[in-house]
Amino acid sequence: MKSLSIGQLATAAGVNLETVRYYERIRLMPAPARTANGHRAYEEGHIRRLAFIRRARELGFSIEQIRALLALAQPSRTSCAEVREVARAHLDDVRSKLADLARLEGLLAGTISRCSDDSAPSCPVLDMLKTPGRA
Structure with missing residues:
Protein backbone atom coordinates (compact mmCIF):
# COMPACT_ATOMS: atom_id res chain seq x y z
CA MET A 1 0.00 0.00 0.00
CA SER A 62 -10.28 9.03 28.73
CA ILE A 63 -6.92 9.42 27.03
CA GLU A 64 -5.26 7.35 29.77
CA GLN A 65 -7.89 4.63 29.47
CA ILE A 66 -7.34 4.55 25.71
CA ARG A 67 -3.60 4.35 26.27
CA ALA A 68 -4.18 1.32 28.51
CA LEU A 69 -6.57 -0.30 26.02
CA LEU A 70 -4.10 0.19 23.18
CA ALA A 71 -1.36 -1.43 25.24
CA LEU A 72 -3.66 -4.32 26.08
CA ALA A 73 -4.63 -4.73 22.42
CA GLN A 74 -1.07 -5.67 21.49
CA PRO A 75 -0.91 -9.37 20.52
CA SER A 76 1.62 -10.10 23.26
CA ARG A 77 -0.42 -8.27 25.94
CA THR A 78 -4.04 -9.15 25.22
CA SER A 79 -5.78 -9.76 28.52
CA CYS A 80 -9.54 -9.78 28.60
CA ALA A 81 -9.46 -9.52 32.40
CA GLU A 82 -7.42 -6.31 32.29
CA VAL A 83 -9.58 -4.87 29.51
CA ARG A 84 -12.65 -5.72 31.59
CA GLU A 85 -11.23 -3.70 34.51
CA VAL A 86 -10.68 -0.63 32.32
CA ALA A 87 -14.19 -1.01 30.89
CA ARG A 88 -15.67 -1.56 34.36
CA ALA A 89 -14.08 1.65 35.67
CA HIS A 90 -15.49 3.50 32.68
CA LEU A 91 -18.92 1.95 33.24
CA ASP A 92 -18.85 3.20 36.84
CA ASP A 93 -18.08 6.71 35.53
CA VAL A 94 -20.92 6.50 33.00
CA ARG A 95 -23.39 5.36 35.66
CA SER A 96 -22.33 8.19 37.95
CA LYS A 97 -22.84 10.72 35.16
CA LEU A 98 -26.25 9.24 34.37
CA ALA A 99 -27.26 9.63 38.03
CA ASP A 100 -26.05 13.24 37.98
CA LEU A 101 -28.00 13.89 34.79
CA ALA A 102 -31.16 12.34 36.27
CA ARG A 103 -30.84 14.66 39.29
CA LEU A 104 -30.30 17.61 36.95
CA GLU A 105 -33.33 16.63 34.90
CA GLY A 106 -35.50 16.57 38.00
CA LEU A 107 -34.18 19.92 39.20
CA LEU A 108 -34.70 21.58 35.82
CA ALA A 109 -38.13 20.03 35.25
CA GLY A 110 -39.31 21.18 38.68
CA THR A 111 -37.92 24.66 38.19
CA ILE A 112 -39.36 25.04 34.69
CA SER A 113 -42.78 23.86 35.87
CA ARG A 114 -42.85 26.82 38.27
CA CYS A 115 -42.29 29.27 35.42
CA SER A 116 -45.28 31.24 34.25
CA ASP A 117 -46.08 32.52 30.80
CA ASP A 118 -46.43 36.10 31.95
CA SER A 119 -43.72 38.66 32.43
CA ALA A 120 -43.32 38.16 36.16
CA PRO A 121 -40.56 40.13 37.90
CA SER A 122 -39.09 36.87 39.22
CA CYS A 123 -38.09 33.82 37.19
CA PRO A 124 -37.49 30.48 38.99
CA VAL A 125 -34.88 29.36 36.45
CA LEU A 126 -32.86 32.55 36.81
CA ASP A 127 -33.26 32.40 40.60
CA MET A 128 -31.94 28.83 40.60
CA LEU A 129 -28.89 29.85 38.58
CA LYS A 130 -28.16 32.77 40.93
CA THR A 131 -28.27 30.57 44.04
CA PRO A 132 -24.97 28.77 44.71
CA GLY A 133 -25.06 25.14 45.77
CA ARG A 134 -28.62 24.46 44.70
CA ALA A 135 -28.35 21.11 42.99
Missing part, protein backbone atom coordinates in the same frame (compact mmCIF):
# COMPACT_ATOMS: atom_id res chain seq x y z
CA LYS A 2 1.24 3.48 -0.77
CA SER A 3 1.76 5.87 2.11
CA LEU A 4 -0.87 8.39 3.14
CA SER A 5 -0.47 12.07 3.90
CA ILE A 6 -1.71 13.43 7.22
CA GLY A 7 -4.79 14.83 5.47
CA GLN A 8 -5.58 11.49 3.87
CA LEU A 9 -5.15 9.74 7.22
CA ALA A 10 -7.44 12.22 8.98
CA THR A 11 -10.10 11.79 6.30
CA ALA A 12 -9.84 8.00 6.31
CA ALA A 13 -10.22 7.85 10.11
CA GLY A 14 -12.88 10.56 10.29
CA VAL A 15 -10.95 13.01 12.45
CA ASN A 16 -9.62 16.53 12.17
CA LEU A 17 -6.05 17.09 10.98
CA GLU A 18 -5.15 18.80 14.26
CA THR A 19 -6.45 15.76 16.14
CA VAL A 20 -3.84 13.60 14.40
CA ARG A 21 -1.09 16.04 15.37
CA TYR A 22 -2.34 16.18 18.95
CA TYR A 23 -2.42 12.39 19.31
CA GLU A 24 1.11 12.21 17.94
CA ARG A 25 2.27 14.95 20.33
CA ILE A 26 0.90 13.07 23.37
CA ARG A 27 2.25 9.81 21.91
CA LEU A 28 -1.11 8.11 21.55
CA MET A 29 -0.29 7.70 17.86
CA PRO A 30 3.14 6.41 16.83
CA ALA A 31 5.28 8.79 14.85
CA PRO A 32 5.10 7.96 11.14
CA ALA A 33 7.97 7.54 8.77
CA ARG A 34 8.99 10.65 6.87
CA THR A 35 9.41 11.16 3.16
CA ALA A 36 12.66 12.53 1.72
CA ASN A 37 11.20 16.03 1.89
CA GLY A 38 10.08 15.60 5.53
CA HIS A 39 6.36 14.94 5.06
CA ARG A 40 4.65 12.39 7.27
CA ALA A 41 4.03 9.04 5.55
CA TYR A 42 1.27 7.02 7.22
CA GLU A 43 0.36 3.39 6.68
CA GLU A 44 -2.79 1.26 7.02
CA GLY A 45 -1.97 0.50 10.65
CA HIS A 46 -2.18 4.20 11.47
CA ILE A 47 -5.74 4.31 10.10
CA ARG A 48 -6.81 1.36 12.27
CA ARG A 49 -5.21 2.82 15.39
CA LEU A 50 -6.66 6.27 14.81
CA ALA A 51 -10.13 4.81 14.17
CA PHE A 52 -9.81 2.82 17.42
CA ILE A 53 -8.89 5.99 19.31
CA ARG A 54 -11.73 7.98 17.71
CA ARG A 55 -14.29 5.30 18.59
CA ALA A 56 -13.01 5.02 22.16
CA ARG A 57 -13.27 8.81 22.54
CA GLU A 58 -16.83 8.70 21.16
CA LEU A 59 -17.64 6.19 23.88
CA GLY A 60 -16.20 8.55 26.48
CA PHE A 61 -12.99 6.73 27.38
Whole structure:
Protein backbone atom coordinates (compact mmCIF):
# COMPACT_ATOMS: atom_id res chain seq x y z
CA MET A 1 0.00 0.00 0.00
CA LYS A 2 1.24 3.48 -0.77
CA SER A 3 1.76 5.87 2.11
CA LEU A 4 -0.87 8.39 3.14
CA SER A 5 -0.47 12.07 3.90
CA ILE A 6 -1.71 13.43 7.22
CA GLY A 7 -4.79 14.83 5.47
CA GLN A 8 -5.58 11.49 3.87
CA LEU A 9 -5.15 9.74 7.22
CA ALA A 10 -7.44 12.22 8.98
CA THR A 11 -10.10 11.79 6.30
CA ALA A 12 -9.84 8.00 6.31
CA ALA A 13 -10.22 7.85 10.11
CA GLY A 14 -12.88 10.56 10.29
CA VAL A 15 -10.95 13.01 12.45
CA ASN A 16 -9.62 16.53 12.17
CA LEU A 17 -6.05 17.09 10.98
CA GLU A 18 -5.15 18.80 14.26
CA THR A 19 -6.45 15.76 16.14
CA VAL A 20 -3.84 13.60 14.40
CA ARG A 21 -1.09 16.04 15.37
CA TYR A 22 -2.34 16.18 18.95
CA TYR A 23 -2.42 12.39 19.31
CA GLU A 24 1.11 12.21 17.94
CA ARG A 25 2.27 14.95 20.33
CA ILE A 26 0.90 13.07 23.37
CA ARG A 27 2.25 9.81 21.91
CA LEU A 28 -1.11 8.11 21.55
CA MET A 29 -0.29 7.70 17.86
CA PRO A 30 3.14 6.41 16.83
CA ALA A 31 5.28 8.79 14.85
CA PRO A 32 5.10 7.96 11.14
CA ALA A 33 7.97 7.54 8.77
CA ARG A 34 8.99 10.65 6.87
CA THR A 35 9.41 11.16 3.16
CA ALA A 36 12.66 12.53 1.72
CA ASN A 37 11.20 16.03 1.89
CA GLY A 38 10.08 15.60 5.53
CA HIS A 39 6.36 14.94 5.06
CA ARG A 40 4.65 12.39 7.27
CA ALA A 41 4.03 9.04 5.55
CA TYR A 42 1.27 7.02 7.22
CA GLU A 43 0.36 3.39 6.68
CA GLU A 44 -2.79 1.26 7.02
CA GLY A 45 -1.97 0.50 10.65
CA HIS A 46 -2.18 4.20 11.47
CA ILE A 47 -5.74 4.31 10.10
CA ARG A 48 -6.81 1.36 12.27
CA ARG A 49 -5.21 2.82 15.39
CA LEU A 50 -6.66 6.27 14.81
CA ALA A 51 -10.13 4.81 14.17
CA PHE A 52 -9.81 2.82 17.42
CA ILE A 53 -8.89 5.99 19.31
CA ARG A 54 -11.73 7.98 17.71
CA ARG A 55 -14.29 5.30 18.59
CA ALA A 56 -13.01 5.02 22.16
CA ARG A 57 -13.27 8.81 22.54
CA GLU A 58 -16.83 8.70 21.16
CA LEU A 59 -17.64 6.19 23.88
CA GLY A 60 -16.20 8.55 26.48
CA PHE A 61 -12.99 6.73 27.38
CA SER A 62 -10.28 9.03 28.73
CA ILE A 63 -6.92 9.42 27.03
CA GLU A 64 -5.26 7.35 29.77
CA GLN A 65 -7.89 4.63 29.47
CA ILE A 66 -7.34 4.55 25.71
CA ARG A 67 -3.60 4.35 26.27
CA ALA A 68 -4.18 1.32 28.51
CA LEU A 69 -6.57 -0.30 26.02
CA LEU A 70 -4.10 0.19 23.18
CA ALA A 71 -1.36 -1.43 25.24
CA LEU A 72 -3.66 -4.32 26.08
CA ALA A 73 -4.63 -4.73 22.42
CA GLN A 74 -1.07 -5.67 21.49
CA PRO A 75 -0.91 -9.37 20.52
CA SER A 76 1.62 -10.10 23.26
CA ARG A 77 -0.42 -8.27 25.94
CA THR A 78 -4.04 -9.15 25.22
CA SER A 79 -5.78 -9.76 28.52
CA CYS A 80 -9.54 -9.78 28.60
CA ALA A 81 -9.46 -9.52 32.40
CA GLU A 82 -7.42 -6.31 32.29
CA VAL A 83 -9.58 -4.87 29.51
CA ARG A 84 -12.65 -5.72 31.59
CA GLU A 85 -11.23 -3.70 34.51
CA VAL A 86 -10.68 -0.63 32.32
CA ALA A 87 -14.19 -1.01 30.89
CA ARG A 88 -15.67 -1.56 34.36
CA ALA A 89 -14.08 1.65 35.67
CA HIS A 90 -15.49 3.50 32.68
CA LEU A 91 -18.92 1.95 33.24
CA ASP A 92 -18.85 3.20 36.84
CA ASP A 93 -18.08 6.71 35.53
CA VAL A 94 -20.92 6.50 33.00
CA ARG A 95 -23.39 5.36 35.66
CA SER A 96 -22.33 8.19 37.95
CA LYS A 97 -22.84 10.72 35.16
CA LEU A 98 -26.25 9.24 34.37
CA ALA A 99 -27.26 9.63 38.03
CA ASP A 100 -26.05 13.24 37.98
CA LEU A 101 -28.00 13.89 34.79
CA ALA A 102 -31.16 12.34 36.27
CA ARG A 103 -30.84 14.66 39.29
CA LEU A 104 -30.30 17.61 36.95
CA GLU A 105 -33.33 16.63 34.90
CA GLY A 106 -35.50 16.57 38.00
CA LEU A 107 -34.18 19.92 39.20
CA LEU A 108 -34.70 21.58 35.82
CA ALA A 109 -38.13 20.03 35.25
CA GLY A 110 -39.31 21.18 38.68
CA THR A 111 -37.92 24.66 38.19
CA ILE A 112 -39.36 25.04 34.69
CA SER A 113 -42.78 23.86 35.87
CA ARG A 114 -42.85 26.82 38.27
CA CYS A 115 -42.29 29.27 35.42
CA SER A 116 -45.28 31.24 34.25
CA ASP A 117 -46.08 32.52 30.80
CA ASP A 118 -46.43 36.10 31.95
CA SER A 119 -43.72 38.66 32.43
CA ALA A 120 -43.32 38.16 36.16
CA PRO A 121 -40.56 40.13 37.90
CA SER A 122 -39.09 36.87 39.22
CA CYS A 123 -38.09 33.82 37.19
CA PRO A 124 -37.49 30.48 38.99
CA VAL A 125 -34.88 29.36 36.45
CA LEU A 126 -32.86 32.55 36.81
CA ASP A 127 -33.26 32.40 40.60
CA MET A 128 -31.94 28.83 40.60
CA LEU A 129 -28.89 29.85 38.58
CA LYS A 130 -28.16 32.77 40.93
CA THR A 131 -28.27 30.57 44.04
CA PRO A 132 -24.97 28.77 44.71
CA GLY A 133 -25.06 25.14 45.77
CA ARG A 134 -28.62 24.46 44.70
CA ALA A 135 -28.35 21.11 42.99
